[in-house]
Amino acid sequence: MTRPLLYIEDDLSDVRLAVQGKVERPPDALLRPEQTEDADPLQGVVRQAAALARWTAERVTGPLTVCTGVKRALCERVRAPSAAPLVVQAALAERSEEEANRIASLTIEPIAPARPSRHRRGDSAPAASPVTVLELPTAAIRLVLDELDGRGLPCVEAITLWHATLRATFPDPAPPSSTTAADHLPLRAVVVSSPPSSVIWAFGKGAALMAGGAAQAPTAAAAASRLLLDWMSWCAQLEAAPEHTRVLGPWAGDLADLLRNALPEVQVDAAPSPDPLDQTLAILSTREIPLDDPPPSSSVRLTSLTTRPSRRHRAAALWLSAAAALLAAAGVLFSLRAYAWKAELSRQTTALRQTIRQQAVEAVAPSPLPPGDTVRAVLASLEESRQAFDPPQPPPPPLAIRQELAKLFDAVAAVPEAKLARANLEKTRTGDPRGSAMILIPSLEAGEKVQLAIQEKTRDGGVRWTGRFLGSPPALRLQLTAQWEPSP
Secondary structure (H helix, E strand, C coil), rough: CCEEEEECCCCCCCEEEEEEEECCCCCCHHHHHCCCCCCCCHHHHHHHHHHHHHHHHCCCCCCEEEECCCCCCCCEEEEEECCCCHHHHHHHHHHCCHHHHHCCCEEEEECCCCCCCCCCCHHHHHHHEEEEEEEEECHHHHHHHHHHCCCCCCCCEEEEEEHHHHHCCCCCCCCCCCCCCCCCCCCCCCCCEEEEEEEEEEEECCCEEEEEEEEEECHHHHHHHHHHHHHHHHHHHHHCCCCCCEEEEHHHHHHHHHHHHCCCEEEEEEECCCCCCHHHHHHCCCCCCCCCCCCCCCCCCHHHHHHHHHHHHHHHHHHHHHHHHHHHHHHHHHHHHHHHHHHHHHHHHHHHHHHHHHHHHHHHHHCCCCCCCCHHHHHHHHHHHHHHHCCCCCCCCCCCHHHHHHHHHHHHCCCCCCEEEEEEEEEECCCEEEEEEEECCCHHHHHHHHHHHHHHHHCEEEEEEEEEEEEECEEEEEEEEEECCCCC
């Protein structure tokens, strides 16, 4: 799957659209609109961005790859404790107030440091290490991207011309996503000459950008001198030199000869082309886009423009904000309703407590005393209470348990050969008196004598003992059971 590529210079002075190897430019009226003296320059840029987006939407549909120009871009090394964009931006702003004002309107794209910073134990902050930073003016480009997104043409990938020349010149089947992953690859260089006055160059490992630059040079010799001066500085900082260099553009042959003479150990190829920019864009517009695109990294793409919120993201954020507002409103309404419920419940609870307290007081409150003498009133009240209940009944007389047991003992004692083993006489919990006794006797005759003696002793009432014989002589026993009877 291929993707259209839109090239935009940072001041909108050059715009090109490449689709399936064909490059098209908008009319000059869109690139250089007429400005009146009293017109607002900012409004003019906004109108120009809208016109360019409309021109693009008439020719392509679907997502785009956007390539930014590097005419006013800068690639430099900055010492910072981290490669995070905000940290690098703060390190740049610390240079001077003028520098802080300059970078305020730029897009800062740090590339991972060549050597990670090491934090020594006891240091208050990690040591700074060199970081390669891309500084790009992208304000006008962002206006075009917003207009394109509003017309359904999202920017799914943004790159610089440095990235584009590396991709088109040294295509890799699986480009690394960071400089760390590209450390094992050789360093290569691309030089693009655009007579009569400009030349750009880029260092890369595979498709990962390591450094880049642009210079104004009226001749090939001046361009070669400027390139060698910049390369000496960057090779010292990167601690590596390009092994292979390819020169593009009308000056390709002359520049290649000059670089070969100055750098005999470097392989230098020349690829003359009347318009190397169109050639680069055409190559990339026909390049198949891999399905497993690596995650955004400033070494292979511009992360700030690639991951910037699109119209769908803003719409989703708007809906989420609206949903959050509705939830907050619902929460407030529920809180108010809950507060009202709590107040009503408290009021009803208080009223119920007062009602219960009043009823309790009325239930236990004493009746008012009748007028007159207080003592007579109290006595009258006691008499009324006494008459309201049945008079107490005297308890029943106690049973003569001891007397009945004494009668039993006397009856057994009257028979010398009989022996009382045990005797028990009591009143149960249910109120029925009961008792039992066991008498050891040598014979039935002795047992009958005992029974006659007991009957004689209990003839006047009380307990009536009934018995039965157990066992056989000489271990004969008479078991007695007691039953209370009223006296005659």
